[in-house]
Amino acid sequence: MFFVFCFVSGCTDNQKIVAAGGAADNGHEVLSYENFSVTVINASEMPKAGDFVREHQNVLRGGPLFVSGNVSGHDINIVRVWFFNDSITFYDVPVGSDGLFSINFSPEWTDLLPDNLSTVILIEYPVSQKGFSFEKDPVSGNVTGAGEKISRNLVDKINGGRYSPLSLTDFFEDGIKSYGNLCRVYILSGVDNRIWLDPVEITGSKTAVVSGITDLPLGANLSITFLTVSSHPTPRIYNFSHEIADGNAVVVRGEDGINSFSGTVDISLLNSGKYIVSVDSADGQFNANAATSTTVLNLRENTSEENSFIDTDALSLPKLVANESIKPEIPDGYEIQIVPPGNSTLNSDLEYGWIMDFGADGIVRVYDSSGIQVRSLYYSNEVRLIQVPNGASVDHGSCGNVTLIKLNGEVILTKIDRMNQQNH
Secondary structure, eight states, X not given: OEXXXXXXXXXXXXXXXXXXXXXXXXXXHOOSTTOTTOEEEEEOSOOOTTOOOEEEEEEETTSOEEEEEEOTTSOOSEEEEEEESSSEXXXXXXXXXXXXXXXXXXXXXXXXXXXXXXXXXXEEEOTTSSOOSEEEOTTTOOEEXXXXXXXXXXXXXXXXXXXXXXXXXXXXXXXXXXXXXXXXXXXXEEESSOEEEOOOEEETTXXXXXXXXXXXOTTOEEXXXXXXXXXXXXXXXXXXXXXXXXXXXXXXXXXXXXXXXXXXXXXXXXXXXXXXXXXXEOSTTOOOEEEEEEEEOOOOOOOOOTTOOBOGGGOOOOOOBOOTTSOOBOOSSSSEEEEOTTOOOSTTEEETXXXXXXXXXXXXXXXXXXXXXXXXXXXXXXXXXXXXXXXXXXXXXXXXXXXXXXXXXXXXXXXXXXXXXXXX
């Protein structure tokens, strides 16, 4: 283990921020729920080229913040940790022989964190072997760009002093990626209390139990929200209960004297799909929140097709050959993507000429251009969203409850609706 103190212009007190290379010391190992004062950010995996990695992180004010990472398997000796709030600073953090690095922020530092998402930590990984993308002049305090790929305009925006930390993050991310490096972003929010969530327990298709522990006082009220990750463009009159569900809980005394909570949420009306589950303090005098993700699987009752007119004579479709042995799945992506032939990598990627048949049983059967079933998807919020290629046109209604998406005069996706989606 060895330590270096940050040395760049504008850095805060050296006693408050320490960078370390190598395996984490004992302070990093205190990760149990009982130690409410510790906040840990673990960048255990390096991002990949093209990744857009941003995470929101609550940090308990007045407690230490440990940021650690792992670059083992890569020829990296130093990572650069940029910090944006009302100024721009960076810390060069050495990487140990085991590929680990860490930087520690003291309780005095976290005590000053605002709660308005105006503080950002950006970790830059110099994978290009050309060094880091930006430098900071120790005399003027201005940021300078390295190499010709980082434009003068971008550097001028960074030094203009008129952009928020989140906008600065956008500029830095553009420059870092254009230089060939990778980065990971953490948007910090200072909080005075903490909430830890257990895995969400879903019982059947009717209710979900959201529980956890907290350092909020006994009797504190909590609000619980399920929100789809794939919000659908909706008509003026729409029942949002298919995408949002709410509940509440109250903090009680749990095991070993640790305060806990448990709340039940009615999810019977939610569509299937991926959801963000958030828990927030509902009392104005407290500031605490936490979020996790879960998958809801609600099979719709088999609905009648009487009111779903399909003009089959107007459609140029092959005979559809169903394969009931294909088990339905939740889409991998947040929406359906229409891709050229041979470019389908996720079950939510549908190739040109394919057909989506929204069955009255709540199953979306996907057929290739020859009419052979290739996939089966649950009716979910994700399948309601379709990313249309640039230049494509949408024909809805000329063939009944059918949507035709065309590109350059050719139908690239046929969407048959036998379940009257407007009611779901």
